[in-house]
Amino acid sequence: MSSSDKVSSKNTISESEISSIEHFDDVLNIVGSYGKYQKILLYAVVGPFTAFLPIFYLNSIFLLSEPDHWCHVDRGIVHQGTSLEQWKNLTIPREIGPDGTERFSHCRMYTSLENNTEISCTDGWDYDRSDYTGTIPTDFNWVCDKSGYVTQSFTLVAAGSAIGTIIFGWAGDRYGRKPFFFTCCFILVFFRFVSLFVPNYFVLYLIVQFFTGSVFPMIYIFIYSLTAEIFGKEHRSWIYGFAWLIWVIGICFLPLVAWLVKNWFILGLLTSVPGILLLFYYNFVPESPRWLLTQNRLIETEKILEKIATTNGRIENFRPGDLQKILKNLKMKQDKQNEGQGKIKIWNLFSKKYLGINTILLSISWSINGIIYYGITLNTTQLAGNQFLNFFILSIIELPTGWVGGTLAEKTGRRWTQVTFFFLAAIGFGLAVLGTSYHQFKSLIIISLIISKFAVAVTTLIVTMQGTEIFPTELRSSGNGFSCSLSSILTTCTPYILFLGKYHVAIPYGVFGILCLIGSIATSFLPETLKQSLPETLDEANDLGRTSKYWSFLPTDYKTSNKSPSVHLHMRSLQSSP
Secondary structure, eight states, X not given: OXXXXXXXXXXXXXXXXXXXOOSHHHHHHHXXXXXXXXXXXXXXXXXXXXXXXXXXXXXXXXXTOOOOEEEOOOXXXXXXXXXXXXHHHHHOOEEEOTTSOEEEOSSEEEXXXXXXXXXXXXXXXXXXXXXXXXXXXXXXXXXXXXXXXXXXXXXXXHHHHHHHXXXXXXHHHHHOHHHHHHHHHHHHHHHHHHGGGOTTSHHHXXXXXXXXXXXXXXXXXXXXXXXXXXXXXXXXXXXXXXXXXXXXXXXXXXXXXXXXXXXXXHHHHHTTGGGGGGGGGGGGSOOOXXXXXXXXXXXHHHHHHHHHHHHTTOGGGOOTTHHHHHHHXXXXXXXXXXXXXXXXXXXXXXXXXXXXHHHHXXXXXXXXXXXXXXXXXXXXXXSSSOHHHHHHHHHHTTTTHHHHHHHHHHHTOHHHHHHHHHHHHHHHHHHHHHHHHOGGGHHHHHHHHHHHHHHHHHHHHHHHHHHHHHSOGGGHHHHHHHHHHHHHHHHTTHHHHHHGGGTOTHHHXXXXXXXXXXXXXXXXXXXXXXXOOOOOSHHHHHTTTTTSOTTOSSOTTTTSOOSOHHHHHHHHHHXXXX
16 A cells, blocks of 8 residues: 555544544544635635625715704895804704703794794704714704604614515525525615615605615625634634624724715615625635525535535545435434424524524514614714714724633633623613713713623624524524514614603613613523534523533633544544644
């Protein structure tokens, strides 16, 4: 036997090792769970997509910004030289704003210079143009009796998300992650572009907003789930940590563009049209081989795994037909576990006691994260000071969350990291309420919101990990879709929670603080998933955390090896081979 034959014999997987493979993660260990293929997918595909997503999705915060405004009163020839401040003193009454300070009325005016009787605005409004040359509310007068238009617009986005997550979540599990990821990309770009031309037709605008919101958050759940299903369990935290870092870069770039452009229509074009470039990634994004295996599409699964192995320099580990044997054997074992369960449907999430409880707890966590993250983000344009700077500060604070959240998730686990940061967010909102009560502590509001935004960014990162790691492969998109749908339904209340701030600015902060305390308690009952293989079947998902005690920090089997020790011994020999 030649020396090359000896090396080949040493490096290829044996028949006994093929039969001992119990989990798809074992297959990834052989083809490479964090090699060149995964790095290209993460850094060249997921990275650019994640950077663009917040720009496309959150641009409406600036498009719908409502600047300071007051009734327009014609000055006539006599008062042309009167300063703006003097003219407002003569024609506009004062009122107490929601922050408890005095301001010029937004919707009332005096009947004349000689008569201080107050009436509603009769000749339109004047707007503070220091930040914008125009926004949708200023160009179409969405103020006073139409001030609810902005709230309704954001509510329809959340309503679209509630319906879309159910539809796209089911479709992703039924027909694949890849086709519906790109379907979501097209819908987002198309309807965001169309929305720029229909604000004058409010009902049509609401319909467009509904379809725009329908793709979120499934659009990023698809790509992150697909990526996580190709990575090994040791590297999943880094996927979400890296993606979060890139998300922050994109979200920090948005206020800079808005500040430079200052016009809602141009800003809309600049932050919508480039999204068409995402569709060119179609040929570079694979379908999830893990999902393909559950659908018994073994040939397609084999081709993708061969490509991964080739790109990672691991194809020599296999003789012809080895991968096919591995996949058939693994599928047979999965089918045996699923015997008697019939066709898997979304309601099967509640067919197992502990899986059903985990689904409910994840839905609570998703909902609270969605309400608070969305609420803080929407509220940035209503804070005192420069709204672009406020948005940037409350965004840049998220930059370290990818590293902090990812590191803590790997050191102390997902569960207690989530619990701790929910509680920290509650403390931040409590301080914000205190800041609204004492005007001399106004800076405390910004500081406390920075604390809360940072904490909620971490909890949002963690719940995204948990959604991937708790739901089984056959229902991973549907499960996340269900949780996100419930979150989106409840998130429709967020604009109205913020609207209550028009009566007293402390109300939204108090509501958010209470929700964070609820989230801290609820998430403490979720199973720890650190270093656990992704569950493939309902039974595996139902067994997560069953052997761990409530006060434990790490899973009881954290330090134990996986189910297929022979495969890991083989991989260590491969890695030590010349």
